[in-house]
Amino acid sequence: MKALTGWLGAVFVAFCIGTVISMAVVGGMLWWKGVLNDERMYAMLAALQGIKAPPPPKLTATDTGAEQPSYDQILGARLRASLDLDLRENAIDKSLGDLRTIETSLKSESLRLDSWKQSFDKRLADLQSAASETSLREVQQTLEAMQPKQSKDQVMKMLAEPKTVNNDPMEDVVRILKAMPLDKRKKILQEFKTPEEIEKLHDILRIIRTGGSDTELLQETRKQLQQQGTMP
Numbered sequence: 572m573k574a575l576t577g578w579l580g581a582v583f584v585a586f587c588i589g590t591v592i593s594m595a596v597v598g599g600m601l602w603w604k605g606v607l608n609d610e611r612m613y614a615m616l617a618a619l620q621g622i623k624a625p626p627p628p629k630l631t632a633t634d635t636g637a638e639q640p641s642y643d644q645i646l647g648a649r650l651r652a653s654l655d656l657d658l659r660e661n662a663i664d665k666s667l668g669d670l671r672t673i674e675t676s677l678k679s680e681s682l683r684l685d686s687w688k689q690s691f692d693k694r695l696a697d698l699q700s701a702a703s704e705t706s707l708r709e710v711q712q713t714l715e716a717m718q719p720k721q722s723k724d725q726v727m728k729m730l731a732e733p734k735t736v737n738n739d740p741m742e743d744v745v746r747i748l749k750a751m752p753l754d755k756r757k758k759i760l761q762e763f764k765t766p767e768e769i770e771k772l773h774d775i776l777r778i779i780r781t782g783g784s785d786t787e788l789l790q791e792t793r794k795q796l797q798q799q800g801t802m803p
Contacts, residue, residue: 711747715755723762730771745778 640648714722726748732740748756763772 707743707747708750710743711750714747714759715751719758720762722759723768726759727768727771741774741778745775748775749779 714725717725726744729740729744732738734740748759751759760772760775763769
């Protein structure tokens with residue numbers, strides 16, 4: 572019985588040793604072929620210990636030996652970039668064109684407003700001139716209806732008024748007298764008798780003789796036309 576027990580023990584020990592040797596040989600072969608690498612060994616040990624193995628690291632293009640882009644792919648990428656640049660340039664050109672159109676429109680509108688303003692100013696000046704002419708005509712008719720001495724007194728009072736930028740009493744008197752019928756004017760002028768009145772009458776006749784503001788206006792107009800080269 573002891574001999575049988577010893578034999579069975581020897582067989583069991585031999586079996587264990589053979590199993591260990593076999594596992595060592597198989598493990599060595601797997602390691603040599605690269606099947607049993609460090610990551611798998613680490614995962615096996617982690618599984619034996621009941622630990623969750625971490626995920627494998629991400630492989631880069633170099634690690635995986637990624638394929639380099641082809642020549643056609645490079646040309647396609649460059650073509651897309653060129654088209655995108657062309658679209659941007661076209662958008663910028665369109666924006667500049669829109670700005671130029673707006674600028675031209677604003678200039679046209681400004682010219683139109685300037686023309687309208689000049690027309691309005693001329694119309695206003697004509698209305699003011701017409702109103703002035705109407706007022707002077709009414710004064711003329713009033714003086715004609717009065718007695719010559721009364722008319723002379725009113726003329727002297729008009730000449731005593733201060734001269735301003737928009738009002739020249741002497742010029743108004745001259746225009747009124749020039750527009751009167753000759754007989755009415757003669758009767759009024761005959762009433763100028765005192766030295767002061769005679770001096771005023773001399774100034775009136777001098778302005779009538781020289782043409783007054785009408786002559787100055789004609790001379791200024793002629794000068795402007797000569798500067799513009801429209802008259803010899």
